[in-house]
Amino acid sequence: MKFNAEMCGYCGACVSVCPNNSLELTESKIIVNENKCDDCGRCTFICPLGAFYSEEKI
Numbered sequence: 941m942k943f944n945a946e947m948c949g950y951c952g953a954c955v956s957v958c959p960n961n962s963l964e965l966t967e968s969k970i971i972v973n974e975n976k977c978d979d980c981g982r983c984t985f986i987c988p989l990g991a992f993y994s995e996e997k998i
Contacts (some may be wrong), residue, residue, distance in 0.1 A: 941972075941981065947991040957982040962975075979994070
């Protein structure tokens with residue numbers, strides 16, 4: 941998954957659905973640990989602002 945921080949509203953919805961705990965919500969940003977991500981796509985479906993997307997969309 942790819943992440944566009946400029947589109948992120950920091951709601952934390954993605955953090956709550958990530959099965960691998962590869963996302964962390966801080967005070968000012970989402971931190972993505974790409975080593976833990978298995979590209980399941982749950983973050984892309986739950987993000988209300990479209991900050992997460994798959995590489996196929998590029």
